[in-house]
Amino acid sequence: MLKRLYLKNPQDTLLGRQITTKALQLINTIGFEAFTFKKLALNIKTTEASVYRYFENKHHMLLYLVNQYWTHIYNVAQYHCQTEPKAKNRIQFILKLILNPELPEHKIHTSFDINALYQLVLWEGSKTYLTRNVNQFNKNLFFKPFKELSLLLAREIKIFHPTYKFSKSLASTLLEMAHLQHFYSLYLPSLTDAKKNQPRDVMRFLNQLLNM
Amino acid sequence: MLKRLYLKNPQDTLLGRQITTKALQLINTIGFEAFTFKKLALNIKTTEASVYRYFENKHHMLLYLVNQYWTHIYNVAQYHCQTEPKAKNRIQFILKLILNPELPEHKIHTSFDINALYQLVLWEGSKTYLTRNVNQFNKNLFFKPFKELSLLLAREIKIFHPTYKFSKSLASTLLEMAHLQHFYSLYLPSLTDAKKNQPRDVMRFLNQLLNM
DNA sequence: TAAAAATAATAGTAATACTATTAATAAACA
DNA sequence: TGTTTATTAATAGTATTACTATTATTTTTA
Numbered sequence: 001m002l003k004r005l006y007l008k009n010p011q012d013t014l015l016g017r018q019i020t021t022k023a024l025q026l027i028n029t030i031g032f033e034a035f036t037f038k039k040l041a042l043n044i045k046t047t048e049a050s051v052y053r054y055f056e057n058k059h060h061m062l063l064y065l066v067n068q069y070w071t072h073i074y075n076v077a078q079y080h081c082q083t084e085p086k087a088k089n090r091i092q093f094i095l096k097l098i099l100n101p102e103l104p105e106h107k108i109h110t111s112f113d114i115n116a117l118y119q120l121v122l123w124e125g126s127k128t129y130l131t132r133n134v135n136q137f138n139k140n141l142f143f144k145p146f147k148e149l150s151l152l153l154a155r156e157i158k159i160f161h162p163t164y165k166f167s168k169s170l171a172s173t174l175l176e177m178a179h180l181q182h183f184y185s186l187y188l189p190s191l192t193d194a195k196k197n198q199p200r201d202v203m204r205f206l207n208q209l210l211n212m
Numbered sequence: 213m214l215k216r217l218y219l220k221n222p223q224d225t226l227l228g229r230q231i232t233t234k235a236l237q238l239i240n241t242i243g244f245e246a247f248t249f250k251k252l253a254l255n256i257k258t259t260e261a262s263v264y265r266y267f268e269n270k271h272h273m274l275l276y277l278v279n280q281y282w283t284h285i286y287n288v289a290q291y292h293c294q295t296e297p298k299a300k301n302r303i304q305f306i307l308k309l310i311l312n313p314e315l316p317e318h319k320i321h322t323s324f325d326i327n328a329l330y331q332l333v334l335w336e337g338s339k340t341y342l343t344r345n346v347n348q349f350n351k352n353l354f355f356k357p358f359k360e361l362s363l364l365l366a367r368e369i370k371i372f373h374p375t376y377k378f379s380k381s382l383a384s385t386l387l388e389m390a391h392l393q394h395f396y397s398l399y400l401p402s403l404t405d406a407k408k409n410q411p412r413d414v415m416r417f418l419n420q421l422l423n424m
Numbered sequence: 425t426a427a428a429a430a431t432a433a434t435a436g437t438a439a440t441a442c443t444a445t446t447a448a449t450a451a452a453c454a
Numbered sequence: 455t456g457t458t459t460a461t462t463a464a465t466a467g468t469a470t471t472a473c474t475a476t477t478a479t480t481t482t483t484a
Contacts, residue, residue: 008431015432031344036471047433052473126338132243134399147402165405166417169393172403173421176392177385184384187346190359191384193377205378209385209421220462227463248440259464264442 003140005064010054011111018044019054024065024116032062032124062120063128063142069117070145072110073097077152079108087159094153095206098178099199122179150175157210174206181205215352217276222266223323230256231266236277236328244274244336274332275340275354281329282357284322285309289364291320299371306365307418310390311411334391362387369422386418393417 010016022044027035035058037051055061077097081090096103102115129143137143154171157164164170181202184192194201222228234256239247247270249263267273289309293302308315313326341355349355366383369376376382393414396404406413 013431033343037473038471048472049434049474050432053431057472123342126342129400130335130338131245138400143400147400150403166420167405168403169389169396169405169414169417170421172392172396173385173389176388177381180384180388181381184381188341188350188355188359191362191380193379193381202381205381208378209382211423225462249442250440260441261443261465262463265462269441 005060005067005142006055007052008054010064015044015046015050016054017111019046019051020061020065021112023061024112024120027062027065027124028116028119032058032127059128059131059133062124063137065112065117066121066125066128067142067145068110068112069101069114069121070149072108072112072114072117073101074145074149074152076101076108077149081152081156087156091153091156091160091210094156095174095178095203098175099182099203122183125179146175161211170209174209177209178202178206217272217279217354218267219264220266222276227256227258227262228266229323231258231263232273232277233324235273236324236332239274239277239336240328240331244270244339271340271343271345274336275349277324277329278333278337278340279354279357280322280324281313281326281333282361284320284324284326284329285313286357286361286364288313288320289361293364293368299368303365303368303372303422306368307386307390307415310387311394311415334395337391358387373423382421386421389421390414390418 008016010020019040023035023040026040026043030039037048037058041048041051055064077094080093080097084090084093101118129137131137150168150171153174154167157167157170161167181192181194182199185194185196185198185201189196192202194205220228222232231252235247235252238252238255242251249260249270253260253263267276289306292305292309296302296305313330341349343349362380362383365386366379369379369382373379393404393406394411397406397408397410397413401408404414406417
């Protein structure tokens, strides 16, 4: 019943790794709608059919890449939370992490370019669940990495504010808004108080939402 | 320089009105990605080429419909704000409006089905700006209705909390989250504290964000 | 080394996203 | 009123997309 996001694990072969690496670059360059397996294949001098041996379609590929991102963020967050004794600091760490995933103190090994994955999630992340397949994808646990991170943050919020009634909603709001306020600051500045490329501005806003 | 969202105003002809009405239904049924002008044309027994005489492409058509929604909401909000003396009540009215746009007290004439437009914005709204054309679209004022509503709400927040530093970010957050928390409650319930189809739950959360 | 298995490329197809051209209809005006 | 003009709609295309079935090649392993 439970399906994987790939037909064949792209990390197992050289071609597979080229496919995912170049797909990330190409989607970031031209956008997910304009991205096709044909263009990807031309870029790495293979064929469309070979790409199809790894991924059923481009939506699955997008979810695979987005999940690489959230899994990485979750792992870094989880690792840090184990050693940090104060809930307040744990929350601050997670917020800093989702705003600046490439900072030195956040580094844990991944084969992917974290900044590129951040860009991908910023632009294309919502498209993973804004589809009529959302229920089927959810059953297959395709959103597990994001949901686990959100629940981790919700638990920390609950520890910090035990009487607070909306920890899950607040956690997902913080995760979504970290990206969206950044996006607004770049492209729709009248929708935000954050200055262009000032994650600290977004941080201040998120902290205000947390009453911290 | 400034472009319109349509090539020919669909409200001016019977065929145009059929096109927009059926497009709204069809996108809501099958989703924007699966929606094509061909399918639309078959549905109203016209031809693809005729639809192209009204809209340059389906993305423009989506923006046209989404803007019908935000324009309507803005008008209702604006109208009510003129007569309501208390800023707190004006904010509450706007929040109720975006959560329940079809309530009797919100009714103002539109030729569109407001519930259908709400569904459309819930599922497809973000896709209007998550595109590489965002700057060009923004220059053409394609996001004006949403931005004006957000600024209206930001002004009311500023009146209510004159020292508050993030009124624009908070306004856009409330508008986005009203929809997203509802979506989560329906399809990804672990990301929210709101129960399925309980706009009051979302309302309580948004009020908490406002400290009201 | 030969057979089996895994991988990749070739060569398609149906559907999509348009466009150029022609036909039909309605409006303007002489 | 009849003719011209402008508007609107339909026909018939094309290049691209999103796949799939089949064949060829390479790698593994018995």
